[in-house]
Amino acid sequence: SSELTQDPAVSVALGQTVRITCQGDSLRNYYASWYQQKPGQAPVLVIYGKNNRPSGIPDRFSGSSSGNTASLTITGAQAEDEADYYCNSRDRSGNVVFGGGTKLTVL
Amino acid sequence: QVQLQESGPGLVKPSQTLSLTCTVSGGSISSGSYYWGWIRQPAGKGLEWIGHIYTSGSTNYNPSLKSRVTISLDTSKNQFSLKLSSVTAADTAVYYCVRLQLSPYFFDYWGQGTLVTVSS
Numbered sequence: 001s002s003e004l005t006q007d008p009a010v011s012v013a014l015g016q017t018v019r020i021t022c023q024g025d026s027l028r029n030y031y032a033s034w035y036q037q038k039p040g041q042a043p044v045l046v047i048y049g050k051n052n053r054p055s056g057i058p059d060r061f062s063g064s065s066s067g068n069t070a071s072l073t074i075t076g077a078q079a080e081d082e083a084d085y086y087c088n089s090r091d092r093s094g095n096v097v098f099g100g101g102t103k104l105t106v107l
Numbered sequence: 108q109v110q111l112q113e114s115g116p117g118l119v120k121p122s123q124t125l126s127l128t129c130t131v132s133g134g135s136i137s138s139g140s141y142y143w144g145w146i147r148q149p150a151g152k153g154l155e156w157i158g159h160i161y162t163s164g165s166t167n168y169n170p171s172l173k174s175r176v177t178i179s180l181d182t183s184k185n186q187f188s189l190k191l192s193s194v195t196a197a198d199t200a201v202y203y204c205v206r207l208q209l210s211p212y213f214f215d216y217w218g219q220g221t222l223v224t225v226s227s
Contacts, residue, residue, distance in 0.1 A: 033213035035154075042203055042220050043154065048213035086154050090212040094167050096144075096156035 004032075004087055004099035011105040012077045020072045022087030022099045032070035032087045034063060037101075043086060047072055074104075082106045109133040111204045111218035119198075119225050125191040129204030129218060130184070137162045137182040142207040145178065145189045146214070147200040155200075159207050160187060194225045 004024040012018035022032050031050060035043035045054050047063035060075045070089075074081055087099040115127035129143070136143055144159025158168035160178045168176045177190040191198060202223055206216040 031211040033211065035214070042217040043214075044217075045213060045215050048208075048215075049211050054215065088154075088156075088212065088214070095169065096159070096167075096207075096212060098154045098156060101153045 004089060004097050006085075006087060006099035006102045008100070009103045009105065011107055012074070013107050014079060015076055017073065017075045018077055018104065020074075020085050020102045020104065022070045022072075023068055024089065024097065024099075025068055026089045026091050026097060027065060027068050027070050029092070030089045031065065032063070032089045034061075034070075034072045035086045035088070036081075037084045037086065038082075046085075077104075077106050079106050109206060109216045111206065111216055113202060113204050113218045113221040115221065115223070117222055117224060119194055119223060120227050121195055121225055122193055125189070125194050125198060125223055125225070127189045127202055127204070127221065127223070128186050129188070130186050131206075132185070135182075136180060136185050136187060140209065142209065143178075143180070143187045144205050144207050144214075146203045146205055146217075147198075148203070148220075149197075149200040157189065157191075157202075159205075196225050199223065199225045 034047040036046050037043040046061050051063045062073045064071045084101045086101045110132045112130045119125045142159040145157040160166045175192045180187045201220040203220045204218040205214040
């Protein structure tokens, strides 16, 4: 299967650490990338590859992977981190796959 | 800084062809190891990859849309385009043009998105 599965919703207390996961068979062979999307805005890349952050992304965002699961960790979540988060990867045919998205609430 | 901007009709009638263009500034679409593609998002739903194209003209399309999708390049205008035929209400969505990097796959630049509504 080339599908990626994410929890629909996750919450975290302000300043605490949260992990958002993404599961799928393709992740055994290919890295996931992660995107943050706030209401009415285009998604923004926050993590790609093994654990790389584009310029301008705070270092509280990090990525990891084990087996068929990729994780996005936010260490010390801030109010501005409240958003939808999507993972994506590829399958063996070179097609792109996206997770269904996780809505992060910062309490 | 690379910028992408979608343009095209915001309203398309059912059974007709949706046509969008993405204009790229701040870099040439014919240089570098990049792919150029389209992603859509229905209101309140997740992201759906439509397809992408390389500077050589080779393409990858979402299998679920493949029979209706064509993505093409116009290097002289530094643009690429999307055509989606036989549209229905289910094709109503915000359409984003994107730049895709390989190894690994990630979308590093996104247009602001354009809403296309399919309605008579």
